[in-house]
Amino acid sequence: MRYAILLIMIFPWINLEACDCGSAGPFLKTSKKAKLTAIIRVNNYIVKNLQYRDSMKVGINAEIIEILKGKEVKTEIRIFGDKGNLCRPYIETFPLGTTWVINLSQGWEHEESNLTTESEDDYSISNCGEYFLPIENKVIKGSIIDSDICWEETEKLYTWSLNKLKKGIKNPEKYLLPQKSCSYEDTYIKVSQMPTFKYGIDSLNNLIIEQLNIEPKRFKKYTESIYIDFIVEKNGTLTGIKESDSKYQTESVEKYINPMIDLLTNLKNQWIPGKHFGKPIRVILTYKFDFLEICKGKNGG
Known part of the structure; x- marks a missing residue:
């Protein structure tokens, strides 16, 4: 316990409570509850200069290329990530100039105001599930729908065209279901209306x-x-x-x-x-x- 107290005295920005969350599921499932789903490009970082350590990347300024779900009048938004103890990805996950499709939640003001300038007018990104996927040549790869499928269909599951993803975001249930049985031909284990x-x-x-x-x-x-x-x-x-x-x-x-x-x-x-x-x-x-x-x-x- 004395070591924890010493750490806080030397490094006061440290919050020793770690993130603890379960997975909210694949991308189409997390999109259902997102405030904003958009294609964005990372323009630059939001950097916070700290007294006791080097500067820290706490967010990104992102250009909105296309809104897929939700409403936003701004063409550039601020997206905040982890600062050490939140269930969010570190901002280094998003290199400058890269393009992403991303499910966003509303930002919020932190008590530790010396660490971030985040407000309710901004956005935050979760790490508890699949909330962001990179886009390259209009192709998206990642955990888009439930992975409970047969091995031979893995590539089909993880690689989608941008047009297919747009359709999936508009009607996620159609793509999240049904889940196919690997043991029986033309048989399913989960459908929209179970027998x-x-x-x-x-x-x-x-x-x-x-x-x-x-x-x-x-x-x-x-x-x-x-x-x-x-x-x-x-x-x-x-x-x-x-x-x-x-x-x-x-x-x-x-x-x-x-x-x-x-x-x-x-x-x-x-x-x-x-x-x-x-x-x-x-x-x-x-x-x-x-x-x-x-x-x-x-x-x-």
């Missing part, structure tokens, strides 16, 4: 409890689950019903697996198919029967 049991998932759970003679009181503290994979076809029919390969299931629940598969087979025509923007689409689901959660509250559980 569901006609009478609701609670009805399905209750039917399983009844048909498999599961006693809820017995499972009040049971922590096991059963996972069943199946494909919901475009017409709502279930195919490929089987025990999930990707989940470990203990011996204590094995006796329920085959009866559960048989019951789902009997209910194979009782599903509403998945759709992607109104178009029926083939979706693979993993149904989870969580004994603790489903049996909780049943029969006084």
Whole structure:
């Protein structure tokens, strides 16, 4: 602790609280909440001269080449980055003269006014996800959409034309979904409208409890689950019903697996198919029967 106090005494601009944030996702996802999405060119740096150290780059003066989302009347804006403890990129990330497509948030005034001249009229850039991508010859490379895809499609995922990116920013959901399954041809794991049991998932759970003679009181503290994979076809029919390969299931629940598969087979025509923007689409689901959660509250559980 005494070393921390000594550091603050010698270097008073240091804030020992580090940035801590999770990823907000790929570029199209972060663009949904951006105040301004624009193509910018880095003109020069905003530099702050500090008493106890060399000057520090705290922001950039950027020329707006094109606004893709949001409104801004200025042709040149100020964008602020990290000063040592914020969840933002360091300004050195953006070399002079380079061009970027960037998702921006509103700037804000800092208590440490000796470190920055940032205000609410300015912009800030986050580092908690993909918020900025370089542009070269009207081509953008980087994490633009979710990376949960098959390896052979990686190059397609990470390389987009500028025109395609503009369309994606206007309608991000269309490009963020669907996510393709790597195990089954023409099958998806996530679409805009996921398939569901006609009478609701609670009805399905209750039917399983009844048909498999599961006693809820017995499972009040049971922590096991059963996972069943199946494909919901475009017409709502279930195919490929089987025990999930990707989940470990203990011996204590094995006796329920085959009866559960048989019951789902009997209910194979009782599903509403998945759709992607109104178009029926083939979706693979993993149904989870969580004994603790489903049996909780049943029969006084």
